Amino acid sequence: MKVLDLACSSAHVFEGWFASEADFLSQRERGLIECPLCGCTQIVKQLSAPRLNLGHGRKPFEPDAAAQSLASGAGAASPNLGTQVGELATAQPKQQQAALLRVLREVLTQTEDVGAQFAQQARQMHEGELEPRAIRGQTTPAQAAELLQDGVPIVPIPDWALRKPTLQ
Incomplete structure (x- = not known):
């Protein structure tokens, strides 16, 4: 089994497992390998570094504290999200991508999709006409700008986070 570090044309780095180099090349030529973040099939x-198993008596690798907290699985609703965001800024690109995906997936699971009604419902909640709850949806850039100007707290979510399901 070959474990390869791959990257798409948008510089997203990810890992792929293949039976052989020929298997990787064949799958790439057929467009079967795609970036888990953006879906791009232009992969390099x-x-x-190869994984070398040189002995059983060695102490296993222990990632540093920042990597451990990023890999802990805590996400957007956890109380230490601010700490995670700070650590995310200093993490390596692979760790940043993984942490970003974890946070976005948690946000997606803990919010209600209201679709095109997002701007209307966000405004109604802000004005007290609707009970506050966590929502997500689509809005135009003009509607988003109006909401922000009126003090409605909104955060953009990348559309690729909604398109790409988890592989596991």
């Missing part, structure tokens, strides 16, 4: 192989 990055330099990567």
Whole structure:
């Protein structure tokens, strides 16, 4: 089994497992490999170090504290989100991508999709006409700008976060 570090044309880095180099090349030529973040099929192989199993008596690798907290699975609703965001800024690109995906997936699971009614419902909640709840949906840039000007707290979510399901 070959584990390869791959990157798409948008510089998103991810890992792929293949039976052989020929298997990787075949799948890439057929467009079967795509970036888990953006869906791009223009994939290149990055330099990567081989995994060498040199002995059983060695102490296992322990990632540093920042990597451990980023890998802990805590997401958007956790009380230490501010700490995670700070650590995310100093993490390596692979850790940043993984943490961003974890946070976005948690946001998606903890919010209600109201579709095109987002701007209207966000405004009604802000003005007290609707009970506040966590929502997400689509809005035009003009509607989003109006909401922000009126003090309605909104945050854009990348559309690729909604399109790409988790592989596991």
